[in-house]
Amino acid sequence: MARGVYIHIPFCHQICNYCDFNKVFFKNQPVDEYIEAVGKEIEMSVRKAPEQFQDIETIFLGGGTPTALSAEQIARLLHHINTLLPTKQLVEFSSEANPDELSADKLEALIHGGVNRLSMGVQSFDQKLLEKIGRTHSNEHVFETIKQAKKVGFENISIDLMYGLPGQSMEQWEDTLEKALELDLPHYSAYSLIVEPKTIFYIQYAKGKLNLPTEDLEADMYDLLMRRMEEKEKKQYEISNFAIEGHRSTHNKIYWDNDEYAGFGAGAHGYLMGNRYSNHGPIKKYIETIKNNEQPILHRHEVTNEEKCEEQMFLGLRKNEGVLFNEFESKLGISMKELYGKEIAKLVKEELLIEDDKGVRLSRKGRFVGNEIFQQFLLGE
Incomplete structure (x- = not known):
């Protein structure tokens, strides 16, 4: 929704x-x-x-x-x-x-x-x-x-x-x-x-x-x-x-929060019902598609569970509050520590992440290299 x-x-x-x-x-x-x-x-x-x-x-x-x-x-x-x-x-x-x-x-x-x-x-x-x-x-x-x-x-x-x-x-x-x-x-x-x-x-x-x-x-x-x-x-x-x-x-x-939203307009992106999608970008093509009573969606991708886990981490870590253990598990059906325990331990040791009983978040030092940290949570890497 x-x-x-x-x-x-x-x-x-x-x-x-x-x-x-x-x-x-x-x-x-x-x-x-x-x-x-x-x-x-x-x-x-x-x-x-x-x-x-x-x-x-x-x-x-x-x-x-x-x-x-x-x-x-x-x-x-x-x-x-x-x-x-x-x-x-x-x-x-x-x-x-x-x-x-x-x-x-x-x-x-x-x-x-x-x-x-x-x-x-x-x-x-x-x-x-x-x-x-x-x-x-x-x-x-x-x-x-x-x-x-x-x-x-x-x-x-x-x-x-x-x-x-x-x-x-x-x-x-x-x-x-x-x-x-x-x-x-x-x-x-x-x-x-x-x-x-x-x-x-x-x-x-x-x-x-x-x-x-x-x-x-x-x-x-x-x-x-x-x-x-x-x-x-x-x-x-x-x-x-x-x-x-x-x-x-x-x-x-x-x-x-990696929650769902609708995107409208030429070139707009959205995330609904587990699917990420993007509309036709060219104005003329977008208008013509609408005139034909068709949804102007050019690409649609069903997000896998693996991708949802990755996104939950690298999007959530942008927030100062970070990613919470209970929210991760209730949303994705798997423990964050079970999935990413080694990566978290390594980054905490390097003082790039802070871990407490609620979850994990970037340290001040970590904010300077956020993109490098986010890559650690790509499961396919």
Whole structure:
């Protein structure tokens, strides 16, 4: 049964150099037709299996850029969502946003449509770095948009930051953190740059033209991030996420808990009834499939018990609370210690994991090498 719903809006007015998500330039795209297709996909899915959606806790609008839509288009999309899904019971209704696109009328459309959390892609407060990564907003856009968002009634606001960017110095990162924390928001996310295939940065990297920070500098940036957040009482609850009490991301926790969620839209991914699936990515193909009254699913994979165990570990270990013994066994029907006893003992000895009577979690040292630790729990390795 779905705990959450993800809805993908693949349109952008500017393509960022690091982004590998399914997206297209907004201009000359069938945006209105796409919104209707998303509505129809939701309607078909709910009609087919209404029990899957009766207890949803969260909805997340991602992209692409949901705020690339006009206020009228946002209102239309939210009308479909509120008509077709049980949104009155939601704990959280989030939308991603770009600071230079969130006009007053779009903010009004979002909040009147039920959205109660904004996740803004700020990435840096250094203008030269913003230009280097393909972002178009200014610091003034960020400050003014947050001011306007609070004015219309948004209290739950998060911003995304990035470190390990090409040419980024520790001084630039420290300045970004200082400016971000001066905003005193309830939630912050901060991610290190990953150079993904099919991105502009990947092409530059392959040509040897991407001046990335060293691994040691990137580790120092992460260390500074954790220290600054702790000083400002923004509690770390996941490798890359920090919040004050009551403002943790409920939707993202669904992913880290390895629970089920529905995905709608072109290129969206979902996990329902033990199956992970992904939709057709090309806009035209997605719309055509919907018009033919067919589910737009391109790939479907039934997750094996072995894969469920692996995912429970490497997703759950992202959380500060880690993976609990009783939850692992009740969900998967096998003892974590029986399955992973040797790996856990080895990582505890290396001071990368902490084990207590409740479960296992990353140590502070372990957070710096999380991906290497996660690989230890791949059963096929």
